[in-house]
Amino acid sequence: MSAQISLELLASATKKLTQGELSETRSNALSNLRDSEMPSTKNEEWQYTDISSVFALCEKSLHETSKKVKSTVKKENCIAGEIDAHWIMINNGTIDTQEVKKLRKIGVYVSLLSKNLDNTEVIIDDSLSSLNAVLMSDAIKITISSEAENKKPIGILFDNDTSLSNHASNFRCILEVKNNANISIIHAHTTKINAPHFTNSVVQINLGKNSHVEYLKLQNYSPKQTLIEKSIINLDLNASLNYTSVDIGGQLTRADIVINFNDKHANAIINGVYIAGQNQHIDNHISANHYIGSTQSSQNFYGVIGGNGRCVFNGKALVCEGAIGTNANQYNHNLLISENAEINTKPELEIYNDDVKCSHGTTVGQLDKNALFYMQSRGIDEDIAQQLLTKTFITRILNGIKIPCVKNSLENLITNKLQKLSR
């Protein structure tokens, strides 16, 4: 049972939410919570990330679930206004219906899960995903048809405008990519309001046979916000994924990315950049589960940490018995640019099979003083030199993002962040 959030409050909150198609899911999730505990630093997977403080926010919001919170965020005023994509704005389970109609024309179908459950599995495999299922007002289901047009990326904006004093949000997005589909997705968590807020998000992605997805997750929350997000990605035969996560904002961020290789020739590149400054904590846990052989995963995460920022990387590859010909690697490189910056990094391999190619490695270092002096000796200011060097460190990951329209916005966000970091 969860020691941190009152089950009575949860039960009463979930009753107030729309029931119908989702009632069974909610009820199962609530039972899960009765039998499980919220993660704490006593769990190995959570030993460096203490999320106890967010449960108070969650309880606070439980008293408010009857309020319907409407977004005050306008598309033009946030990142959606800068990046030319088909944006789906999600706010507490409501979506912009006009945009949804437009998307139909290009073979992308968006609906509320409660209106289109259709045997969709709502994953509730741990206490946080259960909490999400209990409290989400609804989920968004996006189906990318085989014929979907890929001229512009699909943008999913988890808008966290807390101006109406909502202290926690529970988002869930289910993305079905049909066989042979080819699509680019931008998944953004952003807000302009700087109030304490806890977002508990679950993203389920199924990639059908021969499908290809370019995926960018961008988290740029304001400094008092917490994001805990679990992404569960299933890859079918010959499916390929190029996933990049960019974490630069928030006070506390925990991302669990689980990639299941369910058939041959599936491959996934899981890249990430995290930049943490004063009072920021960013934790990335990645599991590449190779259930079937002849599959390939590559994890490359680059971190820049300044101030008293603290980051965690745990990249794991599981190669199951019989998964012959698996190719898996995990690399994590970190640049600590202040004395109090901290990284806890652990690449992990768990292999139950011969005839596989696996490698892992991690580095932790500081800026090359000789390179700094070289740049200064060419007239470049020390702080600019530091920013340029730091940027070059993460450039190889940014260059791996094959969604051209995000380039300028991403460049600006990162440059601004690095400027703040070097101050």
Added chain:
Amino acid sequence: MLEIKNLHAKVGTTNILNGLSLTIKKGEVHAIMGPNGSGKSTLARIIAGDDSYDVTDGEIHYKNKNLMELSPEERSREGIFLGFQYPVEIPGLNNSQFLKAALNAKRKYLGIEEIDAFEFLKMARETIKRLEIDPSFLNRGVNEGFSGGERKRNEILQMTMLEPNIAILDETDSGLDIDALKVVAKGVNEFRNQDNAVILVTHYQRLLEYIKPDKVHVLSEGRIIRSGDESLAKELEKTGYIAEKESKK
């Protein structure tokens, strides 16, 4: 233009420069020669502002300013250029972005309008052509995957573009084949004029066959033990540094 008086410097507890004095005037090319560990590179890096050396005594004046009070970037903008013995590789930073940032940093400091991308490229392409350098240099990462010779050519390219008042070339000839050496020498000879000065730090007389120095100094144990003209370099080539050092004892 540059006056060094009684310079003492150390790294940790090791004394490297022990009372070095040197005066360089406009229009002069000085060669500083000496065996390994004599303090040649230390001198070059101290002039450029490397703070990993502890300057314990002495003065360096440049254009009537106390150089020690200026940061490395200020020294560069004031016209001091150090061609590195081992130019640093900066993967991911485009050579042309780097050069443009350097050029504009100097222009801003001098109150000159910053150069735009078009003008910069025009200037860079012209310089590259003149120096017979591969045009692909501009699009590559700074020294990324460059051979030793390419790195040194890149230093000459930077020097030419930045138009310093004093260029200190730290063993720019080391590791160069004869063709690369000629390119480097061509760059230096085109650069030198009556208003600037060059300090060539080198082990060998070979470079001086292509760049004629006005003065040659022999550095040993952190001080200049002998100065002369071009003929001194030829003499050293025959006798070696040990004989020179022994004769001074």
